[in-house]
Amino acid sequence: MTNIDSAYLKEFTSRIFTGMGCPATEAETAAECLNQADLRGVDSHGVARLSGYVRLWELKRLNATPIMKIIHETPSTAVLDGDLGLGLVTAPHAMQIAIEKARIAGTGWVAVQNSNHYGIAGFHAMMALQHDMIGISMTNASPLVAPTFSRSRFLGTNPIAVAIPALNQPPFIIDMATTTVANGKLEVLQRKGQDAPLGWTQDKDGNPTTDAYSLKKGGSMLPLGGDREHGGHKGYCLGAMVDIFSAVLSGANYGPWVPPFVSFLEPPTHQVGNGIGHFLGAIRVDAFRPASEFKEHMDNWIQTFRNAEPASGQERVLIPGDPEREITADRLKNGIPLHEQVIKDLEELGKKFGVDFHATPVNPY
């Protein structure tokens, strides 16, 4: 691992997207989205994924210069055709439309079709905060997750993000996959040579397993809750809901038809919609009660829960968003830790687009 300055990484990322042909402001938004993932500790969705987007673009499965358009709308809703653009660009665009609608109608809800992987869900939801709005963001994703009682990979990790503003307290931010864990946690165990807890994945026949490599052997991830006895059917419900909101409402591909992010897997030949789908929402707080009043109560909510009695052996109780904020503070100061393979990837990308990658390691800690 080498720590690289986060601002440098963002600038580099933006130049790669510009190199692909993205307009400057869109390249900057996309770079900001990947950079926020790195800063918030979601390493799998940050700059490490940049070469993946480039490969999809090279295969023409991603359009660097999309002409996005609203294909249907009402006062509080819209459907956006993303023209096969980067989700890192189409989702913020959709969120902006949701915010504009919320200004007038109280809430705004935009379903996106014909898009690609949109990075971390939380980035888009957090756009609403500065407008005293609650932001909601969800997306479907490449199928890796089995419905309860099944061994078919029919759902993605289908995340849900919700960002809620507070007054003096930091905002309340949920950003969660609807599975027990994200794939990245399995990779950590693989590197350590450790087994996975029961409830994370199942083998190819749908049996419980602790094999950290089960996904690579045809197994599947389990919905939040794990098996039926531990409420896994509820995680299945949530993942299914995200799939339907993101893709059946928008006209994108759903379930097993969602095109894979990785370039070495071909998209299904038969399609039931266009690209992958997202669903973004903005709720104006003062469409319900005065924003100052709401935010004062959010401060009270947050302080109350932060002061809950810790369980035996625990030091403190966290508020959604706390862990990511602490990582951000650290990484802004000490840089983003990157694997040598990621750095090699970035150097190669730099060569490809004539953008020198000459990062000086930050001396961390």
Added chain:
Amino acid sequence: MTNIDSAYLKEFTSRIFTGMGCPATEAETAAECLNQADLRGVDSHGVARLSGYVRLWELKRLNATPIMKIIHETPSTAVLDGDLGLGLVTAPHAMQIAIEKARIAGTGWVAVQNSNHYGIAGFHAMMALQHDMIGISMTNASPLVAPTFSRSRFLGTNPIAVAIPALNQPPFIIDMATTTVANGKLEVLQRKGQDAPLGWTQDKDGNPTTDAYSLKKGGSMLPLGGDREHGGHKGYCLGAMVDIFSAVLSGANYGPWVPPFVSFLEPPTHQVGNGIGHFLGAIRVDAFRPASEFKEHMDNWIQTFRNAEPASGQERVLIPGDPEREITADRLKNGIPLHEQVIKDLEELGKKFGVDFHATPVNPY
């Protein structure tokens, strides 16, 4: 257990609510809500709870003749003051407002304050289906659940329901507590003298436990996922979101201030809002794409997932709503199974309100 005809129970329930002073149509709605719980197999939220509502009314913690009013609104939102009415009445009223708003604005979102326990979440969400709308329903509830890393009971089982229409397939219906299990499942284990699986509850110090009586000994329920390793922090996020949407947006009590349903517990003397809170939403499907097109794709979604490969040892894969629908078909025919204690309760209620309870047991199976 004795099986009682469901239509008879509904009629009886309605007459008890009328006896409390509820207007006839409201009594009927409330009775229908409890009846649907029984028909869908959510025994804890059906007629077994009728005497609980009566006790709250006797203590004047529930108003049988509420004058509900909209205290704030925008084209797609409203806040309803439930005037301390039955949640079984205020929530359907709020859902009706949401549906009306969705007709014009595309979506409608109503937060309710000053309400009481609203029965099963799914009943209210399902009201949207006949209008080709997606229904969403959530509520906060008496605190029994500890945030991750805590031993404080700060959240309710805070359910989320989502009802989505299909064409020839039955609708897709989620109705789930944001905890690993509902309290009723612990009571089943207690009757059988069995232990609970790890991940359902914790003891009063916040340690893992398999004691099915842990809640009665000062322990707490765990959010969906169970402990941190199995994603319990995600269930905590969901329960917290439901609390904030239902109560901080509406101006109701949240977190530890939510008044208890059971009459033997006093509400907190200090309050941070009015009554308990709900959040209802209606999304017009054709605010996104033609309803027929959406519903055809829902049929395809449902059929695809129902035909997923069963895991080893499983016979079939279920769609959200399937299990409840099967129970309904059975109970419509064979009656609602009631414990002798519940029947005794109903007989006493009948005496109190001059409504004879003379149910003839259905001969089941």
